[in-house]
Amino acid sequence: MGKITGLESVEDIPSKVLLTYGAVQELVGEGRDINDISVSAITERAGIGKGTIYDYFDSREEIIACAFLFYVRQTAERMTETMRGVASFQEEIHLLFDQLDGDSEQKTCFVRFVHGATDNSKYSPIIREKLRETEIGRKLPEQLFGEMIRRGMESGEISSELPVEYVLYAVFCKVMTYMMCIATQESFDIDTKRMRELIIAGILKELKQA
Amino acid sequence: MGKITGLESVEDIPSKVLLTYGAVQELVGEGRDINDISVSAITERAGIGKGTIYDYFDSREEIIACAFLFYVRQTAERMTETMRGVASFQEEIHLLFDQLDGDSEQKTCFVRFVHGATDNSKYSPIIREKLRETEIGRKLPEQLFGEMIRRGMESGEISSELPVEYVLYAVFCKVMTYMMCIATQESFDIDTKRMRELIIAGILKELKQA
Amino acid sequence: MGKITGLESVEDIPSKVLLTYGAVQELVGEGRDINDISVSAITERAGIGKGTIYDYFDSREEIIACAFLFYVRQTAERMTETMRGVASFQEEIHLLFDQLDGDSEQKTCFVRFVHGATDNSKYSPIIREKLRETEIGRKLPEQLFGEMIRRGMESGEISSELPVEYVLYAVFCKVMTYMMCIATQESFDIDTKRMRELIIAGILKELKQA
């Protein structure tokens, strides 16, 4: 039995691995830091034996990285689904922010994604490697926001002079900013509702025709 | 002697504590993940006894959190200094990005800051707590970018209708975006120079009068 | 079905058991230490299921001990065969050493035999027990060297005053010495060819009429 790579299609994932992913997701969702989640905690939560997990993964790092990738893929799919049937870029942005507001676990995930891709932890090189190994990583942002951006350009909401990559980062960055506002509202006395409006206005202003 | 809180003014910090802060800074600057820096590594690098550090700090978490706070305060001061004597907002933004480009340790620090303030690690609640406990946290972003923004508004580069907090987050977020581009350029084939230009153009466009 | 004892005659050994013995033999021949050969490694090499082996053996220890016994019996038989048709004791000794020189796996086996019979491992008591349980053990050295010694005595090459057991040990000991020379030549700068000659001369001298 080959080890899990984190890139297999959902129907090919063994049930114990799905339980593992679910356990990691839960624990992270409960606010536990990735570095403080032990293998025992994962297997206990997943309801499987401690040894079983090593039949599927090579190490704790692989477990975390794969669970993380799975979550990102899942989320991407869900979002793509949601965006279907939406007309304008503005509407889409609002929908995106609604999503983030609604699901607190969603927010956690988003912040984790940025961390996972940018920090120096043991997981980040594995995650980056896995993203590079496959189409998933390269296509992920495109898949998530690509359609959205294309419509925006067609409708004239987005300047057609801007390269798609830049728009991607710009949108991503606004989402990130909103997450930051929410995360730090306690420390910095932020009115998140007002912020949300300003951020959305900002992205629309930044991207529209000069 | 009371333990170190991380909030004392620089002249009140004992020399061994300064050595500790310096050691943590070095180790993080060398690309080591905070979770993988042991107390031994810190004391060895600082050139002090392993037991000594517990005369000043209660736990490893406190060490990291305080060292982190110290670094942030130091960086804020240094940046404020640099910005002095600069005329336009545009010039300031360019200077800020130059700083980040020049000093790789600076970049690491910046990314760490966001992580430290937004993740679920053992350190973040301590850091957030310390930020709340004092004026430092509340004043920090204001101190860093406040003057910059004020000038921008005076010169008309920034719309006076925007609340200062929003502009703060917007600038911060652009810096973060640039850091992300650099961190992920390998994975996503990004032309960082072009990105820099677009990001700076974006922030100016987003903030200017409607 | 009763479990395997390691003492059944070759034609009564089930094919899966023979595959098991072959696998252990191979792995030891490849230089792996007995203590580091896992049950998985054995079953994988044997091409049988990991559970299947427990239909035949009670434990890992039994597997190793029985495989070992089988190897010893096989080797004894092969040697007896080789010795047939040789005239003098001197010639036989040379042939014996030639065998050891030719087959590196043979050497490994020989060293293992001494270890297996003299160490304190989990296997040795089982092996000793099995040897005692049957005629095989008691007859083994006699079978191997008995004929050789008898001829030596008839031809006058071996003093008839010496008890057969002693001669057995003496011959065995010389073989052991030669193995030691080979094993330690690197550490102690030994000329193994010269040693071989001296050892053979030594045994002949030691055993001949006073």
Added chain:
Amino acid sequence: MGKITGLESVEDIPSKVLLTYGAVQELVGEGRDINDISVSAITERAGIGKGTIYDYFDSREEIIACAFLFYVRQTAERMTETMRGVASFQEEIHLLFDQLDGDSEQKTCFVRFVHGATDNSKYSPIIREKLRETEIGRKLPEQLFGEMIRRGMESGEISSELPVEYVLYAVFCKVMTYMMCIATQESFDIDTKRMRELIIAGILKELKQA
């Protein structure tokens, strides 16, 4: 603090390391196989903390190998001491065998030495490496038996035509044979007293002038 190499002179060995060596010696002396002695068992027996041992050694393998080397060096010294003031080669051989008969732990050690130097375990390469690294290994047999052999040659008990190395191996091998007799007496119904006489007679006969 540098890690233990197993080659430091006795007075330079820290007390905790001596306790460790003592514990390993005891456990082996009690008949436990080296592969079945856990680090916990050693530290418990030594009366030190489980973590402490890793301040001195890098791994379990190093612990075993160093403890083993220490034992060999100790034994060699003790034997050299005993041999001082003995006149003839014959007398020395008897004394050597008396020693082995007297101390059951001594016997265990001797058998272990041969195993340690000739098997494929994780320890043997480390032990061989350490022996090669220093004068100790190369000088060990010479130190043990060298003086003995020199006297034998002077008194005419040993043929001066034989190279010293060969005599070394021959004596060593006889000791080994005796150990084997004792270890296997149960399995093979051996009269060890008679064997001892024959072995001693054999070595004298083998080595004397032609």
Added chain:
DNA sequence: AATGAATGAGTTTTCATTCAT
């Protein structure tokens, strides 16, 4: 009879923290 996924006890190893000096 044969399988191999699943298990968990047991192993080695690390490291934050203590405390005698």
Added chain:
DNA sequence: TATGAATGAAAACTCATTCAT
């Protein structure tokens, strides 16, 4: 005050053995 040797709790990981299929 400063030290670093000593600790042991807890972590990652292995593998002989079981048992549902």
